[in-house]
Amino acid sequence: MEIIDRYKSMNKHKWRIMDGIFYYLWDYEFVPIELISKKANLNVGKVESILRELSDEKMVENKTTEYLGSTFTFIGLSVYSLHRLVRRGKIDMIGKKMGEGKESVVYNCYSEKYGECVIKFHRVGYPSFKKVKEKRDYGTLHFSILTIRSARNEYNALRKLTGLAVPKVYAWEGNAVLMELIDAKELFRVRLENPEDVLEMIIDETRAMFLRDVIHCDLSQYNILVNPEGVWIIDFPQSITKEHENWEWFLRRDVENVLNYFRKTYGIEKDINEVIKYIRKE
Ligand SMILES: Nc1ncnc2c1ncn2[C@@H]1O[C@H](COP(=O)(O)OP(=O)(O)OP(=O)(O)O)[C@@H](O)[C@H]1O
Ligand SMILES: [Mg+2]
Structure with a gap:
């Protein structure tokens, strides 16, 4: 329950400081304290003491080089993204943790607008991202940016797939994607009575997604949910379009994963x- 506890321990000044960090994340891995101070409209001394507090709470990481700079941790970015969703009236209550993997943490939540839903906090390459320093036109790709991009990619893919067998997507902020709660189990957890039909539904869905120019790239029994009504495909941060030069290879691997599973499990x-x-048929 770390995200919720941390969210509760926030206050106005802390939010303003996080607004400042978020604003400059694209330009700096460690945002200079002077810039945070200007954006937050708080003097540098005050900002420094709050940054220290936030660092004790594991919300930010501070670093002194030529200047004192600050950046989000996974918890900090998640709490801040949650705050932005709440501020936009997208979510009203966060519930239990539904799952935690290396690339995400998923919570149950409630929204007056959308009812029961799911919030997925992305975390790409954390904390080992420090090894993957890569230069791009806007500077260094650090954890927060990689992670926000991953959430954005999932949000964009789910929007493109609206109406297909994927969760409806409601909002994206920072590393958080808000989507419909699918009441179904992962394929690998169930023993199907009609595996042929289910496999056919998965193939049809893969085709429908392909026609909308989305290739999943991590399709497997772990990212397919099933219930008596049908199948749902989830988990799209790594999805690509046909613009990707290796799209054929990725499509083939997706199909291979699924066929292998059905061969091994159901013959x-x-x-x-x-x-x-x-x-691929037109
Ligand atoms: N919309 C949803 N409705 C219901 N359950 C969901 C939904 N989205 C995610 N889940 C649950 O959370 C788990 C993790 O979600 P997802 O597959 O999107 O993330 P992940 O990146 O695979 O995480 P990991 O790092 O564990 O691989 C899913 O396997 C599923 O059990
Ligand atoms: Mg998954």
Whole structure:
């Protein structure tokens, strides 16, 4: 419950300081205290003492080089993104943690607008991202930016897929994506009575997604949910479009994962080339 506890311990000044860090994240990995101070409209001394407090709470990481700078931790970025969703009236209550993986933490939540839903906090390459310093036109790609991009990519893919068998997506802020709660179980947890039908639904869905120019890139029994009504595909941060030069390889790998699973688990044999031909058919 760390995110919720931290959220509760925030106050106006702390939010303003986090606004300042967020604003300059694209230009600095460690945002200079002077800039935070200006943006937050608080004097440097005050900002420094609050940054120290936030660092004790593991919300930010401070670093002194030629200047004192500050950046978000995963918890800090998540709490701040939650705050932005609340501020926009998108979510009213955060509930239980539903799952935690290396690339995300997922919570149940409630929104007056959308009812029961799910909030997914992304965390790409944390904390080992420090090894992957890569120069791009706007500077260093650091944890926060990579993570925000991952959330944005998932949000954009889900929007493109509206109406297909994916969660409806409601909002994106920072590293958080707010989406519909799907009341279903991961494919690998269930013993299907009609595996042929389910496999067909998955292939049809992959084709429908492909027609909208989305290739999942991590399709597997872990990212497919099933219930008596049908199948749902989740988890799109790494999805690509046909603009990607290796899209054919990724599509093939997705299909291969699914076919392998159904062969091993249910003994269903399907020719991968036929399936791919069907998916790519105009
Ligand atoms: N919209 C949703 N409705 C219901 N459950 C969901 C939803 N989104 C995610 N989940 C649950 O949370 C788990 C993790 O979500 P997701 O697959 O999107 O993240 P992940 O990046 O795979 O995390 P990991 O790092 O564990 O791989 C899912 O396996 C599923 O159980
Ligand atoms: Mg997953």
